[in-house]
Amino acid sequence: MPDSSRLPLALEQLLCAYCAGAMPAGVALMQLSMAASNAEELTTALDMHLSRHVEDGDPSTAHRIDELNALISSSPDAWQTVRDVAAMLTHEPAQHENPEAAVRHIAAAFDRAVSISPEGSVALYSLGRRDLLEEATSEVVEFMSSLDLVGHDRVLLDIGCGIGRFELALASRAGRIDGVDVSAGMLDLARRRCAGHQNVSFHLCRGARLPPFTPASFDCIFAVDSFPYIVQADPNLPRLYLEESEHLLKPGGDLLILNFSYRSDPGADARDVENLACLNRLEPLRVGERPFQVWDGRVFHLRKAHRRLA
Ligand SMILES: C[S@@+](CC[C@H](N)C(=O)[O-])C[C@H]1O[C@@H](n2cnc3c(N)ncnc32)[C@H](O)[C@@H]1O
Structure with a gap:
């Protein structure tokens, strides 16, 4: 059984929020993909979270994690797509000389993002699907x-x-x-x-x-x-x-x-x-x-x- 004490905090917090119903599965997988350093870390985090809460006898958590696992299985490219598109689109406030320059910068980012994944570029929670x-x-x-x-x-x-x-x-x-x-x-x-x-x-x-x-x-x-x-x-x-x-x-x-x-x-x-x-x-x-x-x-x-x- 995986050692749940080694679950990275950011992943654990996201999984708790998702299991509490704070976000839909696609949004959760998008955010988890941005927080996990690779696809394997993500699936390990799910296993750890599940084993911890199954021990607690929490059936709703098991159900939510099953839903997420099913989404991961049917979206083998999700982690990579999310990372590739997110790398183009920073959500940090822009530092530009004027609004026009900032808008040009954003336009260029979307030009690149759409060439990576049209679906992911408009809605990252689609995981490119x-x-x-x-x-x-x-x-x-x-x-x-x-x-x-x-x-x-x-x-x-x-x-x-x-x-x-x-x-x-x-x-x-x-x-x-x-x-x-x-x-x-x-x-x-x-x-x-x-x-x-x-x-x-x-x-x-x-x-x-x-x-x-x-x-x-x-x-x-x-x-x-x-x-x-x-x-x-x-x-x-x-x-x-x-x-x-x-x-x-x-x-x-x-x-x-x-x-x-x-x-x-x-x-x-x-x-x-x-x-x-x-x-x-x-x-x-x-x-x-x-x-x-x-x-x-x-x-x-x-x-x-x-x-x-x-
Ligand atoms: C996340 S995508 C959403 C696209 C579309 N609304 C959808 O939901 O499928 C954001 C879009 O806003 C466009 N955008 C960004 N800044 C804009 C601006 N100042 N004026 C008009 N469009 C802008 C981007 O080029 C991109 O196509």
Whole structure:
């Protein structure tokens, strides 16, 4: 039996959090892969954790660890993919001369990441697996649908669209979708994946501004896991993106931000989004909820007033 006293602390803490239900299996395996120095250390850590808790007679832990072991067995490349993609995408705040330089740096990182693993580059918790990414995408699309944000009469804008997974999933359920991104590599793949969908267009945004769309022309603007990079590029950028979003939304239109930052401080994210909403006359409808099963993304749902307030 493995000696459980030798389980590295970071792995033990993650396994305890996962077994307590703090995160889905894909997210846990992503975080464990970043913390373990190799794939073998990861599986040994699971064995140690399991043997310790089975001794304690804890059946729910055994069940959660079985789930994780099954995911590891069906994802033999997970550790390597997570490490390779994560090496491209640091979540540390950038030190650059200006926001444009920071955004260029992030764009270049995503250009490299997408060439390693398209699925991993947009959602590392997919572990580079197409089926897991599709499952996560469907969950978000059904959530958007439950909020009445999609429909054949709706015009949508996706900020930081990546490889176009939402455009592909929503093309047959929306009137028109525009996807914008700073990474030319991401957009190349998005265009190839969505070729044939006449109601989908992609646009490269350079620097720190959105392309010049018609004011008040979108029913819904959404951003899935892209705001953390906007926050990372420059703390003032989210304010500009929210100002532009408000300008581009129709009266009564919705702004849906899924994950605002990677600061691991949900309280600070909630305060920042509420302040930004207030500054831009957007009503916060949902702030920081975590409604998903396969992803731990937090929801920030804001709505533009029907009539401009005095
Ligand atoms: C983690 S990926 C998510 C992609 C896509 N939203 C998805 O969920 O599949 C983040 C994306 O945001 C883009 N991005 C980063 N900074 C951006 C910015 N300032 N403006 C627009 N897109 C940005 C990146 O190039 C990348 O494609």
